Amino acid sequence: MTSTLILLRHGESEWNAKNLFTGWVDVDLTEKGRREAVRGGELMRESGALPDVVHTSLQRRAISTACIALDAADRHWIPVRRSWRLNERHYGALQGKDKKQTLEEFGEEQFMLWRRSFDVPPPPLDDDAEHSQVGLPQYDDLGDEMPRTECLKDVIARFLPYWEGSIVPDLRAGHTVLVAAHGNSLRALVKHLDRISDEDIAGLNIPTGMPMVYELDDDMRPTAAGRYLDPEAAAAAAAAVANQGR
Numbered sequence: 001m002t003s004t005l006i007l008l009r010h011g012e013s014e015w016n017a018k019n020l021f022t023g024w025v026d027v028d029l030t031e032k033g034r035r036e037a038v039r040g041g042e043l044m045r046e047s048g049a050l051p052d053v054v055h056t057s058l059q060r061r062a063i064s065t066a067c068i069a070l071d072a073a074d075r076h077w078i079p080v081r082r083s084w085r086l087n088e089r090h091y092g093a094l095q096g097k098d099k100k101q102t103l104e105e106f107g108e109e110q111f112m113l114w115r116r117s118f119d120v121p122p123p124p125l126d127d128d129a130e131h132s133q134v135g136l137p138q139y140d141d142l143g144d145e146m147p148r149t150e151c152l153k154d155v156i157a158r159f160l161p162y163w164e165g166s167i168v169p170d171l172r173a174g175h176t177v178l179v180a181a182h183g184n185s186l187r188a189l190v191k192h193l194d195r196i197s198d199e200d201i202a203g204l205n206i207p208t209g210m211p212m213v214y215e216l217d218d219d220m221r222p223t224a225a226g227r228y229l230d231p232e233a234a235a236a237a238a239a240a241v242a243n244q245g246r
């Protein structure tokens with residue numbers, strides 16, 4: 001028996017549109033992002049990829065995207081589970097900074113190390129900094145797990161316990177699962193599913209608002225590569241993500 005997993009990065013956010021590093025800053029969707037979420041839900045409905053349960057991060061851009069997309073797919077009534085472990089990677093001291101300015105200030109190599117390397121995090125964000133999330137009620141129970149910066153390796157380490165402990169049980173129960181999350185938390189999951197190397201993962205970019213479907217076997221391994229429900233649009237949008245800051 002195979003299980004169906006649908007991945008959906010949030011629609012365009014206000015800081016995606018401004019080309020700012022976002023991370024754990026809790027920005028909303030733009031009108032374009034809301035339209036992307038509607039289209040994502042329509043694609044799920046038209047293709048018959050209908051979620052039975054949805055897992056989201058604790059960030060409004062993913063929560064809103066899930067709500068809008070599920071409404072468009074007539075699946076607004078399904079159970080929802082949320083976790084910080086699906087949050088975007090914490091971008092540390094880069095949160096709030098312009099990507100183009102960061103590239104110009106630090107150069108190509110440092111920019112790519114911070115943005116797309118596997119194990120080099122940006123500098124940590126001070127707890128009293130403007131864009132810190134320390135002290136927010138949604139993170140009260142994190143304690144020492146509250147990040148001040150993350151690299152992709154860190155995201156994988158905090159994501160996988162939720163994958164194994166919460167998402168996989170839903171898949172094994174025969175539910176079609178929608179994961180509505182973020183560019184880098186989904187890069188972490190795709191790296192795990194597709195066994196992408198620590199070097200090759202730098203080349204993976206995930207577009208906003210475009211559902212990607214995996215069929216998984218009993219070992220929770222993909223039976224084929226993940227497929228976007230609109231592959232042409234996804235390829236163009238992923239290229240745009242790669243070129244942010246340039």
Ligand SMILES: O=C(O)[C@H](O)COP(=O)(O)O
Binds near residue numbers: 088
């Ligand atoms: O957190 C952010 O800035 C974006 O959602 C992801 O940014 P990235 O594609 O530059 O990692």
